[in-house]
Amino acid sequence: MKKALLLIVALMLMGSLALAGCSGGGNATGETGGKDGDKPIKLVWWVHENPSFVEANKKLIEDYKKVKPNVTIDLQVFPYDAFVQKIRVTMNTKTAPDIVQMFGTWVREYAKNGLLEPAANGAELQAEVYPAAIGGFEYEGQVYGVPHEFNMENGAALRYPKLFEEAGIDKDPATWAELIEDAKKLTKREGGKISVRGLDITSNDSVVFYFLALIQQQGADFWNQDQTQVNFSTPEAEKAMQELVDLVNVHQVTDLTKLGTPEEPYMVFFKGLSAMTTAGPWTIAEGHNTFNVQDFDYMPVPSYSDGPAVFSAESGWGEVVSKQSANAEAAWEFVQFMMKDENAFAWNLRTSSIPANKKVAEDPKYLESAPIVKAALDVLPHGRWIGPLADRDYFFKVINDTYAQIVYGKVSVKDGLKKTEDDINKMLKSKQ
Structure with a gap:
């Protein structure tokens, strides 16, 4: 994926967020409310049309179904331009999805406008992920999402x-x-x-x-x-x-x-x-x-x-949870499942992306699986978030x-x- 092109629409995205305003959580896409027990729960997950990402996401859903058979995840894939537009106009409505795949550069603006659900285990996520990767997912001391890749253009x-x-x-x-x-x-x-x-x-x-x-x-x-x-x-x-x-x-x-x-x-x-x-x-x-x-x-x-x-x-691609989700707790449970070492390892290999998860990036088995990226892996600890x-x-x-x-x-x-x-x-x- 050509990362430079992925951010061309950032100006349009950020400029329009001010119109969204702040909103409390409504009953967006979940079929049932409450905590994740034996009740059937449906989560809608929006992603952009990147072939390797989509296939890796589908595999994650299959694996999660084995762990949480009562949770159905509806993966909805959109062409990139339509995806950005759809997020921009729906995140403050009851038709917002439960989970959204976002590039880190966008996240702060949505968090600033009260459209995202903060992570309950923010401190834990900060410890697991490289600072340069999670920086864009942080706003005013809270974590609003999890990056699954370390987006870097130098080193x-x-x-x-x-x-x-x-x-x-x-x-x-x-x-x-x-x-x-x-x-x-x-x-x-x-x-x-x-x-x-x-x-x-x-x-x-x-x-x-x-x-x-x-x-x-x-x-x-x-x-x-x-x-x-x-x-x-x-x-x-x-x-x-x-x-x-x-x-x-x-x-x-x-x-x-x-x-x-x-x-x-x-x-x-x-x-x-x-x-x-x-x-x-x-x-x-x-x-x-x-x-x-x-x-x-x-x-x-x-x-x-x-x-x-x-x-x-810049922070790479990751997942955020909508403030509108009726099943925010269940949505975050799935996002955290994605961050488990073994799942993150598999996702990064399938997508040919650099891990944001420290343990995965430092795992000798990862380097054995992708030896050509050694130069990138070696400098990850020296990365700093580019800033707001x-x-x-x-x-x-x-x-x-x-x-x-x-x-x-x-x-x-x-x-x-x-x-x-x-x-x-x-x-x-x-x-x-």
Whole structure:
């Protein structure tokens, strides 16, 4: 699944939530109320149309029926765009489902508007799940859902071992400086233009995530203390942005010819036009299945400093329970069943996703089952939740626009980042 495309509609989603207002729980989809005993209970579960997710969810339902034969779960699958629209207009009505599959970036807005049922065991869930993964499911000290995957776009890179061998590179880069030197050796040119990119960090997601990571890896942060405003007027932020600009203008290991186009860097990579491309582990399946490319691997990207490879991440897909559910307790019991170690293990393998559950990610058997994702698994403890972006699309667009303007010499790093800071803080204030 192409994660970048999954959030295109975030602005429309968040902007409309204010109209929903707050509401108490009604009798939404449950056939019976009360606690889960021997009474028949029906739970409606809405999900988006992702083939591997849907099949894994169906298997979970089968397994749960063996444990709770009195509970029937009606899995309803919708095309992605229709799914987002349907959630947006029904969560404050009696036709809301009991359980909804949500991306973590959306959850806070629904919780803020009183449309979700908080978890009774929030502290337990926080202990079981990586902070970067559960962060988006938290609001004002409570947990409103459970992520089943750790959505990450950095910390590792797609790489062609054969090109490394041809360039005389016989080991992974251990430092950021070595990464750049390797990228220079891997870059190829024809007629004065780049024909094979040595290191490509030019997707809309990569620019933002690596900009933030390079700030954090210097020991700084880009938020104020209560995460209400960003601060890009720092030496660390300026150095981070300059480093990304230098990849194009100084080191010349990539260019911006594909920035903002439908042909993202991972697609360029699988066409053999780049040697290294920073990308999330979800692109591995894309390479194998969509592009039918097998001769690549997934390498770690070294830290920008002597410290760990800290990075920011958005919360991935998970489940929330509607405030309208007449069977919220039973709904949460099923969600918690999904989080049991053995069930989470199976779900992550079936969906080729990175586990949000710490025990699953750290289980040696998981690595044995999916060895290619080792680089991603190794950095999971260093992930930090990206923070309350409010308007995710706007946040990313402003940073990407600034990056392009700096590369093309239209604005200085210092001035560009100050304007970026002002524009994002103005947006954040309007959403408070």
